[in-house]
Amino acid sequence: MKILVTGSDGQLGSDLVPLLAREGHDAAGADITGSGASSLDITDREKTISSVVRLRPEVIINCAAYTAVDRAEKEIDAALAVNRDGPANLADAAGEIQALLIHISTDFVFNGSRNLPYDESQAADPLGVYGKTKLLGEQEVAKRLPGHIIVRTSWLYGTHGHNFVKTILRHAGEREALRVVYDQAGTPTSSFDLAGALTVMVNRYASGSAPYGTYHYSNEGVASWYDFAVRIIEGAGRLGAKLRCARVEPILTGEYPTPAKRPAYSVLDKKKVKETFGVSIPHWQDSLEKTLNELYGGGKVA
Numbered sequence: 001m002k003i004l005v006t007g008s009d010g011q012l013g014s015d016l017v018p019l020l021a022r023e024g025h026d027a028a029g030a031d032i033t034g035s036g037a038s039s040l041d042i043t044d045r046e047k048t049i050s051s052v053v054r055l056r057p058e059v060i061i062n063c064a065a066y067t068a069v070d071r072a073e074k075e076i077d078a079a080l081a082v083n084r085d086g087p088a089n090l091a092d093a094a095g096e097i098q099a100l101l102i103h104i105s106t107d108f109v110f111n112g113s114r115n116l117p118y119d120e121s122q123a124a125d126p127l128g129v130y131g132k133t134k135l136l137g138e139q140e141v142a143k144r145l146p147g148h149i150i151v152r153t154s155w156l157y158g159t160h161g162h163n164f165v166k167t168i169l170r171h172a173g174e175r176e177a178l179r180v181v182y183d184q185a186g187t188p189t190s191s192f193d194l195a196g197a198l199t200v201m202v203n204r205y206a207s208g209s210a211p212y213g214t215y216h217y218s219n220e221g222v223a224s225w226y227d228f229a230v231r232i233i234e235g236a237g238r239l240g241a242k243l244r245c246a247r248v249e250p251i252l253t254g255e256y257p258t259p260a261k262r263p264a265y266s267v268l269d270k271k272k273v274k275e276t277f278g279v280s281i282p283h284w285q286d287s288l289e290k291t292l293n294e295l296y297g298g299g300k301v302a
């Protein structure tokens with residue numbers, strides 16, 4: 001199928017475009033930082049619609065987002081433009097050419113007070129600007145385009161771009177001890193695994209079925225940021241990384257204040273995506289190990 005991936009230079013987009021191509025799809029990437037035909041700012045409504053109409057993809061996968069959770073608390077207009085207006089523009093563009101829009105969203109649409117995994121029927125109630133703008137984006141897509149799939153994911157990391165894994169590795173290389181919060185629980189998710197699940201969705205659509213709607217996808221298991229950090233350091237150590245850090249201390253969220261409030265518990269229930277698409281989901285610890293292997297094997301992290 002002919003597929004346009006927006007935000008293709010980000011963590012998820014960087015894994016997704018080559019994976020789609022490997023599956024035999026004609027996948028084109030576009031990003032705000034791209035050049036020439038690969039340059040697309042999804043907040044530019046006219047250009048977004050004209051580019052999509054010209055390219056005529058059968059599927060658009062929107063990985064573009066304003067993802068700076070803390071900065072969003074101050075840069076509200078910038079976050080709204082990318083996370084609400086961008087998806088609205090893409091939904092209208094997809095509508096013009098009857099393309100499927102797969103839009104990526106987040107666990108941060110939930111308030112995190114439930115303490116049980118969130119399924120797709122649970123009411124959203126975001127705590128911060130990032131989550132609020134992402135929820136508005138979902139609503140714009142749902143309102144404008146019946147033929148859509150929204151995929152909410154959580155704690156995304158991969159070999160490309162900035163993420164928690166790389167931040168912990170950097171700090172662990174510089175400091176003897178790290179302090180990491182242990183009273184926020186969620187599931188780390190490999191961008192490569194999510195790209196795989198999105199590819200399954202595209203293949204299903206290509207075979208003639210159209211399971212539109214909202215789906216939750218993360219890796220399996222539950223962790224605190226502290227658990228995640230400990231695993232990252234242990235795993236990197238096993239691979240021979242030279243780290244100064246000998247101690248990770250669990251701290252409370254209150255001891256590490258951030259501008260944006262985050263959900264205390266944002267584990268996603270994956271029953272619907274597993275039953276609908278038959279995807280088997282790896283445990284976060286196994287996927288982390290694979291990513292660390294790639295980072296060190298590929299020499300991408302010093």
Ligand SMILES: NC(=O)c1ccc[n+]([C@@H]2O[C@H](COP(=O)([O-])OP(=O)(O)OC[C@H]3O[C@@H](n4cnc5c(N)ncnc54)[C@H](OP(=O)(O)O)[C@@H]3O)[C@@H](O)[C@H]2O)c1
Nearest residue numbers: 007009010011012032041042064065067104106153155156
């Ligand atoms: N990262 C997480 O932990 C996480 C968790 C849950 C859900 N998600 C969701 O998963 C999706 C993918 O996230 P990610 O981590 O891959 O994000 P990312 O690494 O920040 O990538 C997003 C990409 O979109 C680009 N972009 C920003 N504004 C744009 C615009 N106006 N037009 C076109 N491209 C634009 C960014 O460029 P610049 O870098 O130049 O801004 C970047 O290349 C997003 O929808 C995100 O909300 C992420």
